Amino acid sequence: MIRPFIKWAGGKTRVLPDLLPLLPKGDRLFEPFVGGASVFLNTDYPRYVLADINADLINTYRMAKGATQAFISTAKELFKNGNSKSEFYRNRDKFNAISDDEHMLKAALFLYLNRHCFNGICRYNASGFFNVPFGSYKKPYFPEAEIRLFAEKANDTTTCFIAADFRKVLAAKAINERSVIYCDPPYLPVSDTANFTQYHHRAFTVESHRALAKYLRIVRYETGAAVVISNSDTPATREIYQNYKFYEIGVSRSLGAAAVSRKKAGELIGVLDVGVSK
The missing domain is CATH 3.40.50.150 (Vaccinia Virus protein VP39)
Known part of the structure; x- marks a missing residue:
């Protein structure tokens, strides 16, 4: 599986x-x-x-498919020293503040939040801001192998992603x-x-x-x-x-x-x- x-x-x-x-x-x-x-x-x-x-989810999939190595590298940097409450909320604020046009950074931050927030929940408030709290995990897993498998299949099947x-x-x-x-x-x-x-x-x-x-x-x-x-x-x-x-x-x-x-x-x-x- x-x-x-x-x-x-x-x-x-x-x-x-x-x-x-x-x-x-x-x-x-x-x-x-x-x-x-x-x-x-x-x-x-x-x-x-x-x-x-969820446009953030679809943007993340598009970046994983279309710019796999850049996406992995950008997200991995966020994971390096990101497992603290202060870094989490700094990155969450950045995610909510940046333009949707910043596709790569937005996608990398979405993956970071997904792996560091409480239970991997994706939730937004009425204003459209991501508002899930810090998850306090010992060492969040960086899914590089899974990203590469996803990208390979998406490209092999010319998968179309739609928000x-x-x-x-x-x-x-x-x-x-x-x-x-x-x-x-x-x-x-x-x-x-x-x-x-x-x-x-x-x-x-x-x-x-x-x-x-x-x-x-x-x-x-x-x-x-x-x-x-x-x-x-x-x-x-x-x-x-x-x-x-x-x-x-x-x-x-x-x-x-x-x-x-x-x-x-x-x-x-x-x-x-x-x-x-x-």
């Missing part, structure tokens, strides 16, 4: 043994919610379109009957406090899920593309995505720092029925 170089809440590494057999063959995989990219790294599609609404809402991704003219769409949107909460879903300063709500379900039905009907989703096993999930055949799995999922806090949570993988209508 190839591991991502970005830590990501809700990452799919643990469920890959259940998910991969349900992803059909195709010419191109579209992921509107790429997150940590573990599905990309562990599948063998000829082409990929990987998207996320966009799912609506734009699902409107792509390249989607056809040989395409596979895999969606792993922020999870519907099992309870009011059970899940963390604020990966971007714009929250993904129940209404967002309803809109996604509608778009996926339309795309399936109009293009014939295969559609697979994953989410938490809740009554709301089963109601919103009612046209899917569900497969139940149990995963260990927690955003607590201690492994002892991790408990089995119900999760669903859904495959959209062939005969679905708009």
